Amino acid sequence: MRLMDRIKGLFGKREAAKNKIFEYEEFQKAYVSKKLKDNLDYLQRILKGSQDIIYREFSIRAINQEFLLVYVDGMAEKKLLNDQILKSMMVEMNPFLAKEKFTLEEVKNQLVSATEVNEVETFDKLVLALLSGDTLVFMEGSAHGLIVGSKGWESRGVSEPTTEKSVKGPKDCFIETLKNNIVLIRRRIRDPNLAVEMLQVGRRSKTDVAIVYLKGVMRQEIVALIKKRIQQVDTDGLIDSTELMGLIEDHKWTFFPQIQHTERPDRAVAAILEARAAVLVDGSPFALLAPATFSMFLDSPDDYYERAIVSSLIRFTRYLSFFISASLPGVYIAITSFHPGMLPVALALSITGTRVALPFPTVVEMFAMETILEVLHEAGLRLPQAIGQTVGIVGGIVIGQAAVQAGLVSPVVVIIVAMTAITSFTLSSYSLNLTTRVLRIPFMIAGSTLGLYGIMVLWMFLLTHMSSLESFGVGYLEDFSPFRLRDLKDTFIRVPKYLMGKRPEFLKPEDTQRQRTRKKQ
Known part of the structure; x- marks a missing residue:
């Protein structure tokens, strides 16, 4: 029995060695060999199964010095490899080579004409x-490798x-390429x-992340x-910046977004x-803006491109829309179920009729219509754009009208649900839109159990919760x-630009002055 176990263990070790998983920590101790073949064998072993890795061996014929070129097909710019490495070393320099051998430092400074060239001795940085899309150059007799900047994939x-x-x-908007x-951003802020x-x-993706800010200001x-x-x-x-947002925000278990994401460079x-x-x-077309406050999610880029009075009125409409979108169904349930005396007699009789x-x-009707609304909303997002909007609009009208005619739902409930949906679409932040869609459920429960008292208590709880949240301090x-x-x-309203001479005090900026306030003449 022990003999069989040893035999199985031996085969298991061979299988494990065959399917060995390489970590970057191992490469930190792996140094470049002076023998070109050893470097080639090592790369082929750790990158086994990657058929898009191209290995190109060549030599400078006048002195017969051997080199190895390694790159990933499709990620490196082939024109740069041909013109600034292969052609520069194999063709243009050959008639003028008088030396017997070149050092890697001379290859870096004289033969390779690319702009980004770094000399490295360990395989962690090389791999x-x-x-990442760069090209590696190894030379026979040198214990270092060259990293030539050659990123050139399609975007x-x-x-x-x-x-x-x-x-x-x-x-314009951000795209999936970090550079x-x-x-x-640099086109708009030309500040050193x-x-x-x-x-x-x-650990495996090694995704590049950039933090962009102004020194001396933030x-x-x-x-x-x-x-x-x-x-x-x-x-x-x-994979995306929204994944990073969920990993670095302060409070994980809350409905409210604490970091703003945007695809607009002007907003960033x-x-x-x-x-x-x-x-x-x-790899992500969205930037994360931090620290964030609640008012940022109710702002819109158009607010700063229109006159202050117009922008203030529109912004106040968004704050009102946030309140309506979150709590209107619950308020309707509370009034019709517990406080019908608050309504005018004619309106109360009309609703009763x-x-x-x-x-x-009423609460069952509201939950049913809200569920149908969410289903239609998701269906419109998942369907192709050409028919998604049509399905959402036509489906809502047809289902709502059919439910009223069938005597299953009150016409007023359909109106309330439609108003709730429209007001949620006025919110400029999709994250805050999702927040209001989730908040409708507790507001409907509060309105159906405790009436307006429950609505007020829930709003007080939400305000208390929001005041306890933080975004990076x-x-x-x-x-x-x-x-x-x-x-x-720049919260409920937006004053004219010339009156916003200083940066927000709550951010405690190092440089508080952003413009000189112009005196009215």
Whole structure:
């Protein structure tokens, strides 16, 4: 029995060696060999099964010095490899080579004409650079390798924003390439104090993450806290910035978003100039803005491209829409079930007349119609764009009308549900839209059990909960309380631009002055 176990264990060890999993920590102790064949064998062993890895061996014929070129097909720019490495070393330099042998330092400074060339001795940096799209160059007799910057994969072009549309203002948006997104910010902030700190997240994905902020403006304690939380993330991979948002925010179990995500560079730039930071993730077309406060989620880019009076009225409408979208169904249930005397007699009689012979109580009708609304909303999102909107609109009208004619639902309930849906669409933040959709459920329960008293208690609980939230050390409602006149200039209303001479006080910026206030003449 023991003999069989040993035989099985021997085969198990062979199988484990065959399917060995390599970690980057192992590569830190793996140094480049002076023998080209050893480096080639090592790379082929750790990258076994990757048929898109190209190994190109060549030599400089005048001195017969051998080299190895390694890159990932489709991630490296082949024109750069041909013109600035292979052609430069094999063709253009050959007639002028008088030396017997070149050192790697001379190859780096004289033969390779690419702009980004780094000399490395361990395989952890070499393999990471290779799988990031760069090219590796090894030379016979040298215990170092060269990393040549050659990233050149296909990417989506800059287009118009799809989730944050605006009538006025810029029409470009972030894309999935990190470097392009940083450029979109640098085009708008040409300040040498604009800092871009690069980090990597993910044990396997090694996703590049950039923290963009203004030195001398944003408080360094907040920058350090954001950086610390990103560095503490321990996960296999990071696919999108919204995944990172869920890993670094302060409060995980709350309905309210604590970090704003945006696809608009102008919105990210405005936040950076206001003493906040933008976090960009490679592969994601959305930037994260932190620290965030509640008022940020009710702002719209159009607010800053219209006159202050018009923007203030529209913004106040959004605050009202937030209240209506979250609690209107619950308020209707509470009034019709517990407080019908609050309604005018004619309206109360009209509502009562529509409810004659209906089989279900008001709360059941409301829950049923809200469920149908959510189903239609999800169906419209998942279907192709050409028919998604049609299904949502036509489906809502047909189902609502059929339910009323069949005597299953009151016409007033259909109106309330429609108003709730329309007001939720006025919110500029999709995350806050989802919050109101979730909040309707507890408000309907509170209204059906305790009436308006339950609605008021729930609103007080929500305000207390919101005031207890923080985003990287900044209170969620700190732009409202404690009272500061300077901070209220861009909350419920928006004052004219020339009156916003200083940055928000609650962010405690290092440089408080953002413009000189113009005196009225």
